[in-house]
Amino acid sequence: MPVLTGHFEGPVTYQGTDLRVTLDVRETTPGQLQADMHFPEIPGISFPVANLSYREPQLHFEQQPGQPGSITVNAVREGDFLRGIFTWDTIQTQFVWVRRGQAATRPYREQSVRLPGLAANSMASLLIPQDTAQRYPAVVILPDQITAGAAATRADLLARHGFVVLLLPAVAADSASAADSVAYHTASAGLAACRTESSIDTAHVGLWVRGANAALATQAALQAQSKCRFAVLEGVPVASRTQAQPFQLLARQLPVLGLYGAADTTLNVRESVRYLRPALKGRASAVRLYPNANRNLTVVGYTNAQGQWQWPQPAPGYVSDLLTWLRQQTVR
Template identity: 45%
Template sequence: MYSVAWRVGGGVSLGLAVACSGNTGPENKTAAPPPTGHYEGPITYQGSELRVALELREIRPGQLQAEVRFPQLPELGFEPARVSYQAPQLRVAQQATGSGGIQVQAVQEGDFLRGVLSWDSLQADFVWARRGEAAPRGFREQALPGYQQLRLLLPDDTLARHVTLALVASPATAAAAGQRAMYLARHGIAALVLPASATLPDSAGGVALAAVLAVLRQQAGVDSSKVGYWGRGRTTSMVAAAASLSPRPEFVLLEGAAADTRDEAQLYSVFNRLRVPVLACYGALDTTVQVRESARRLRTALGYRRGTQVRILPQATPDFVQPGRTRPDGQWQWPQPAAGYWAGMLEWLRQR
């Protein structure tokens, strides 16, 4: 069970700003300026090359904002939860805690960054060159009135109002929520990440979610008739609790919702009763739930009304990534976005 914690914690906020400190030895008492700009170059593993771009922006003196992009795999780009710079060393980590996900450790050498990229257990050396200024983010960011720690990401386009998604994120799903919010904002969907912590029952968390949804619907750039929730894993039950409160969501996205038993599945029948369309997705490789049993029970609980879908994505992890592997020719196949996940989500949201 989760309650909403209206603070930026656990690396939940997008565009996380972090302090940068320089060397403090007698030869360099003044903090060195952090590296900024667009750095790009390849990483290679078992004969397979993947290009990486690192955007570094100094948003205020001594504070860096970073973004990792994969030009060949744009869906896997992210803004890291942790960034630190102590001249000449730069460290970037996708996750707020632990050693999983993607991490970059580099040394600045003039206009170059030299170091190691770790992707879970894989490690690849690199040399990336600075290629000008950092690329634009592709969306604009504004604080939510009354919740100054929360940031609404609005597409950088000419539309007056946008379909909007509030992503309810536990510490374990914060990186995934941030990645999706950034991607959606670049593709015409406004997004807001709502941090959640394990302190109160779902009912209390649902009340807090509904309060934020009411404020969100009033924002310029948001289509008040097209605002919904996203939840993954354990936060899906909080989303279900919030659905029956006013204002109600117009749609809901669920990922990895546990419905292994009839009682668990019954939590989600509220969406059927209120006629809220749901897109529910499971990664076939997810071991945290009984995927096929949960999908079957969830379909029954949600009903078979128009707009509601329950999908199992083959060969996909809970994060909807197809794991890297060694191909028969001995070359490495880099992790790939789960086929149909990102395009399917965008298409479904645009139909709301």
């Protein structure tokens, strides 16, 4: 039987509620598979699969290995069908998907990039859209270790909407000074890498930072040579006016977007919003707080008042808010 490739589709069903799924599996080199999962009814949760393995007839892959709330698929190939178990966080259900033609082409290419000035093994992933444009605006993403998997989903979303994305390696919480900060040096190296990448419009490069490393990492955006033009702060803890001062300084120099999920239990969201919002005044800066959203800006699945299961989804408005704001900062 030939290697498993193609466009598969079908539903997953939980408590009587269907969710349409599509899976595109490609062979990039002999014996090497690549796949993307999409949810046509839930824009913003498409993702490139991780830990993909296929040993005839068994298929396995994950969304965010080791991360809570992730998706895992274990299936058996039966001709043109995939039959198996779909797991999303604590939800588990059986499925049957059918092959319907060739896999869609991934709309971006991915390559590894060495980060200048760091250790020789310090590598980042560069995602470059594949369309007719010659240069693209770019976003450098610095995740923390808690949400490294979600950062890959963010990168996929942006690359599918016309942004080059440089996904940096996750950095642990870092309380050092900027001179000794891994977060600062990693962000600086990422911004420097963008200056030499021919596919990037260097006049429209931004930095996206998640978590407690933001105060140090964003100092890299203030360096003249960085040419950073905007910043996104996701789930950044701010416990006082003093802690808000670095972001106030940042917002005086460039537009800043703050993103919070109201149900994020990794920080005091209400306190952080209270201190960050007045600090980000002017220059198109804003803070967005999404009700019921967790640390990944996702509303987890639940059963509504009518007894119907509601599948997890991005916080309502989050994807459109994000893309609209980014496009406003990158208009040529």
